[in-house]
Amino acid sequence: MPISIRRALRDKRRMISLHPITDPAGAVRSSPMLRAVCLTLNYIAEHGPIGLTATGALKRYFVEWAVDAFDWPF
Structure with a gap:
């Protein structure tokens, strides 16, 4: 294992803590990429x-559809 990974695992203060998603609908609303993937599928x-x-x-037919369908962030 590379030294930097060992050091990061040893020093948990540097690690980003992950939290479970409590509101999946809210996560979808706040993620333009996830919305785009769902619309595409x-x-x-x-x-x-x-x-x-x-x-x-x-x-082009798909790109034109995507321009209208995706809620592009400004």
Whole structure:
């Protein structure tokens, strides 16, 4: 194990304490990335796979949908 990991495990004051999520709905509301993932998975469930261009980018029809559907933070 690298020295820095051993030191961090030994010195718990440096460790970030994690707390259980008490309000899962609140966590979803406050996480733009999680909301985007959920919306994307729902899109796939309803419309099928998202197509890719020859260069590997997402097809325009999905990107246009995402622009309207995602609640983009300002």
